[in-house]
Amino acid sequence: MRKSVSLSRLIESNKEKLINNQMFIDRVEEKMDKKQVEMQEKP
Numbered sequence: 001m002r003k004s005v006s007l008s009r010l011i012e013s014n015k016e017k018l019i020n021n022q023m024f025i026d027r028v029e030e031k032m033d034k035k036q037v038e039m040q041e042k043p
Helices: 007-041
Strands: none
C-alpha cells in the first residue's frame, strides 16, 4: 500500500461516510418522533 493516499480520495470517502451517517441519524430521529407521538396519544 502506498503511503501517500491522495488527499482528495480521503476527503471523498469521508464525505460519503458523513452522508451515510446523516441518513442514519435522520432515520433514527424519525423513529423517535413517531414513538413520542404514539406515547402522547396514549392516555
